[in-house]
Amino acid sequence: xxxxPALPLLAFTFVxxxxxxxxxxxxxxxxRGGGYGLDNxxxxxxxxxxxxxxxGSLGLGVVxxxxxxxxxxxxxxxxxxxxxxxxAFWLSLMNxxxxxxxxxxxxxxxxxIGSTGMLTxxxxxxxxxxxxxxxxxxFTGMNIVYLYFNVPMFVLLTLPALSVLKDDWQEAAAVCHAxxxxxxxxxxxxxxxxxxxxxxxxxxxxxxGVYAVAYAVAASPGSQKLITxxxxxxxESSVFGLERAAVLSVLLMLLAAGTxxxxxxxxxxxxxxx
Amino acid sequence: xxxxxxxxLLGLYFGLPLLAALLYSVATRWTDTPxxxxxxxxxxxxxxxxxxxxxxxxxxxxxxxxxxxxxVLLVVPxxxxxxxHNPRIGSVVQxxxxxxxxxxxxxxxxxxxxxxxxxAPGLFGTFWxxxxxxxxxxxxxxxxxxxxxxxxxxxxRLSEAAATCGAxxxxxxxxxxxxxxxxxxxxxxxxVVATAMNEFALAKILVGAKFETLPIWSARQFVSRTLGxxxxxxxxxxxxxxxxxxLSALVVRLGRGxxxxxxxxxx
Numbered sequence: 001x002x003x004x005p006a007l008p009l010l011a012f013t014f015v016x017x018x019x020x021x022x023x024x025x026x027x028x029x030x031x032r033g034g035g036y037g038l039d040n041x042x043x044x045x046x047x048x049x050x051x052x053x054x055x056g057s058l059g060l061g062v063v064x065x066x067x068x069x070x071x072x073x074x075x076x077x078x079x080x081x082x083x084x085x086x087x088a089f090w091l092s093l094m095n096x097x098x099x100x101x102x103x104x105x106x107x108x109x110x111x112x113i114g115s116t117g118m119l120t121x122x123x124x125x126x127x128x129x130x131x132x133x134x135x136x137x138x139f140t141g142m143n144i145v146y147l148y149f150n151v152p153m154f155v156l157l158t159l160p161a162l163s164v165l166k167d168d169w170q171e172a173a174a175v176c177h178a179x180x181x182x183x184x185x186x187x188x189x190x191x192x193x194x195x196x197x198x199x200x201x202x203x204x205x206x207x208x209g210v211y212a213v214a215y216a217v218a219a220s221p222g223s224q225k226l227i228t229x230x231x232x233x234x235x236e237s238s239v240f241g242l243e244r245a246a247v248l249s250v251l252l253m254l255l256a257a258g259t260x261x262x263x264x265x266x267x268x269x270x271x272x273x274x
Numbered sequence: 275x276x277x278x279x280x281x282x283l284l285g286l287y288f289g290l291p292l293l294a295a296l297l298y299s300v301a302t303r304w305t306d307t308p309x310x311x312x313x314x315x316x317x318x319x320x321x322x323x324x325x326x327x328x329x330x331x332x333x334x335x336x337x338x339x340x341x342x343x344x345x346v347l348l349v350v351p352x353x354x355x356x357x358x359h360n361p362r363i364g365s366v367v368q369x370x371x372x373x374x375x376x377x378x379x380x381x382x383x384x385x386x387x388x389x390x391x392x393x394a395p396g397l398f399g400t401f402w403x404x405x406x407x408x409x410x411x412x413x414x415x416x417x418x419x420x421x422x423x424x425x426x427x428x429x430x431r432l433s434e435a436a437a438t439c440g441a442x443x444x445x446x447x448x449x450x451x452x453x454x455x456x457x458x459x460x461x462x463x464x465x466v467v468a469t470a471m472n473e474f475a476l477a478k479i480l481v482g483a484k485f486e487t488l489p490i491w492s493a494r495q496f497v498s499r500t501l502g503x504x505x506x507x508x509x510x511x512x513x514x515x516x517x518x519x520x521l522s523a524l525v526v527r528l529g530r531g532x533x534x535x536x537x538x539x540x541x
Contacts, residue, residue: 016386019389020384023385095519107504109291111504112291211474231384
């Protein structure tokens with residue numbers, strides 16, 4: 001009785017979210033001829049395209065998380081130090097950027113740095129630089145596009161955390177004749193590191209799961225292979241068995257589970273200063 | 275100085291793709307010159323007269339409306355009971371809410387395709403499956419918003435007071451609690467609408483061309499670049515962006531920044 005009003009929600013989410021996840025795990029190990037085994041997994045490991053996709057997704061996740069941290073952390077720090085007007089401007093710019101997503105974002109980048117994009121034509125016309133940008137479907141091109149939502153996300157995630165670093169601490173360090181470098185080395189970085197790690201993990205997790213933007217930019221031939229794109233392609237063609245989609249999906253679920261646990265741990269560590 | 279250059283470059287990076295799409299939507303002819311040959315509002319007027327665009331927009335709006343209703347009906351009673359009577363509900367729900375937050379929506383779609391293939395093949399490719407799936411991935415936004423406003427409104431005290439006055443649980447929920455948490459429900463609904471309007475992975479996998487939503491329409495234009503209409507795509511892109519931005523600005527306003535909008539538009 002004490003659970004009754006929540007039962008519809010629990011039943012619904014169980015059927016729509018938990019059941020599909022268990023089904024994917026089942027289909028990863030279930031063999032066509034009956035019984036269970038590792039054949040499906042081995043077939044994915046043997047497939048060079050799948051290996052490229054796994055390497056591509058992991059590489060993109062690591063590069064994006066690292067670049068988003070390297071650009072986002074100083075940006076967030078500068079934003080917290082701004083006067084009210086500048087701060088409001090940058091916060092709304094981040095908000096604007098985080099709303100420009102999906103297919104539209106891919107279109108925006110093709111219109112900007114595609115072969116007949118605005119910036120491509122400007123650089124070609126004014127400075128005579130031919131082909132200044134990589135294809136948006138290449139690994140580098142995807143990195144350029146993905147930063148557009150990953151940097152704002154990192155900034156918006158870490159901005160509240162930066163207030164942890166109190167101005168008093170900086171003053172106290174200055175009173176003790178600490179240099180700016182010493183302050184960051186012994187106080188700033190150790191306090192903020194868990195927040196940055198947490199942001200890194202979230203950007204990594206979300207990057208390897210992106211589908212809409214990836215689908216659009218990878219439409220050109222010879223594009224970077226990614227796990228999510230392989231799953232989508234497998235589901236649409238009935239030529240390959242759906243087991244392949246199940247194996248790749250389970251891999252993404254395992255990565256998601258792993259990063260979520262690490263994310264919780266690093267936030268717990270970060271909370272010491274709150 | 276270095277600081278200015280860093281922020282300036284960052285600002286350019288965020289501004290330029292949006293500017294390029296915006297210019298494309300008002301350009302008369304733009305092939306090999308840095309800026310369009312001329313400007314016109316014809317695409318903006320023309321696009322909403324195209325039957326494929328208007329029907330895709332209507333489909334997306336219908337999907338959003340159904341998803342919001344489903345999520346309100348499922349989430350509000352559960353969140354209320356969790357806050358007032360049984361906190362264990364909350365911890366179970368929070369655990370489930372991690373799934374759409376961390377697991378890619380492509381994976382949710384893949385799982386649903388496999389499940390429906392064996393249990394209910396007739397459901398696959400229908401609007402109702404897409405609506406249910408979208409409601410499932412968007413429900414955490416509703417839950418977090420409603421739970422937050424239940425706690426802020428002092429739902430425990432309110433229900434005690436209502437019970438003292440002789441109200442039964444249903445009366446308490448509809449006449450006392452619901453009016454008190456309207457702000458949270460609206461914030462949650464706006465986030466759910468934003469998710470449903472922009473969701474691509476589930477729509478692509480579960481229904482595809484059978485129920486062409488606005489993102490699916492955009493993808494079709496984008497991928498078939500020779501057949502597609504880039505100016506119309508530019509208009510829809512800027513229109514969708516403006517719509518989502520307005521929604522998130524409203525949410526920030528309603529929640530005074532307390533409700534997180536992060537991670538909504540990503541996938």
